Amino acid sequence: MNYVDELKRLISVRRLTFQNPKFQDALLGSTVSVNLQALVVHLCSLAEIEVSSVVRPARGHPEGLAIDVGNEKVAQVLLPSIATDAEVKRLKVDQIIFDAREVSRDNDPNLWNYNGGRKAAYKEADLKNHRNHIHFAVMSSFS
Secondary structure, three states, rough: HHHHHHHHHHOOOOOOOOOHHHHHHHHHHOOOOHHHHHHHHHHHHOOOOEEEOOOOOOOOOOOOOEEOEEEEHHHHHHHHHHHHHHHHHHHOEEEEEHHHHHHOOOOOOOOOOOOOOOEOOOHHHHHOOOOOOOEEEEEEOOO
């Protein structure tokens, strides 16, 4: 599948939107990994996605391997489907960080969180920084 063409189609039907046009350019550009593009295509098959950030090398991610979904209200649709061991492995997800307290029946902030491709419990400081968006990072092509 040509992910760039599919992303362009998703943008044209407004299934994929961006808080800033530079994020669209980044996602369609050559510095973003195919794994990240594939993940975004899959996310868009589950819900309408609003990208609030792409590529955050200052936060420890190699360029082109991370994205933030800014419409966090879709967490209840996306995360039960994505945040499973099988899907994380299939989609080459490295990290999911989201404070799920607002949407979790049992008030579990780490309900859907992963790090290194494994279920993870993040500290309060990390969760505080992920209350208004869902952070996804993928493995590099070389992982």
